[in-house]
Amino acid sequence: MSILSEKYFWNEAAAYEFVEAQMWPKGPVCPHCGTCDNIRKLNGATTRIGTYKCYHCHRPFTVKIGTIFEASRLPMHVWLQSIYLIAQSDSLMPVRELEQALGISAKTAKVIAHRLHKAMLVSQPRKSGTKAGPKSCIPSAGRKPGQLEEAPPQRRLPAIRDFFSSMGAS
Ligand SMILES: [Zn+2]
DSSP: OOGGGSGGGTOHHHHHHHHHHHHOTTSOOOTTTOOOSSEEEOOOTTSOTTOEEETTTOOEEOTTTTSTTTTOOSOHHHHHHHHHHHHHOSSOOOHHHHHHHHTOOHHHHHHHHHHHHHHHHHTSOOTTSOOOOOOOOOOOTTOOTTOOTTSOOOOOOOOHHHHHHTTTOO
16 A cells, blocks of 8 residues: 555645644644643634634634744645655655646745745754654643743644654655
């Protein structure tokens, strides 16, 4: 069975679940205030896939905020396909190849390639041994909405290669 037959490569809800599991291994974390213990998933008929609401700061969010997926209208499962393709290639994948493999426009392929190549540079191992990883969780007790204090939510790019290491594909 091809790895590309995994559900998250073609099903949008599954794609979100996959990315959420990578970014929030201990459950959703509000990117606005850092809270993790007063969050509910929104499931209305008109609600976009992957939308959560923080009942601490009363703002909605998705796992895309603060990542390379932010402000992109490209479906999450296409992002995952792109990540897979780029993570598999030893050198930087030409935009044209990405465009053809995914059946997307040249403009979209360019945006994806730019963001992913940049993210991969950022996710290289750092000297101090610190590792780009899942967002940490800050309990909301005693904090006011919008108050960031000494531990602001981390706006870090996901480690692209790490996404797939657990599947033995990197
Ligand atoms: Zn919040």
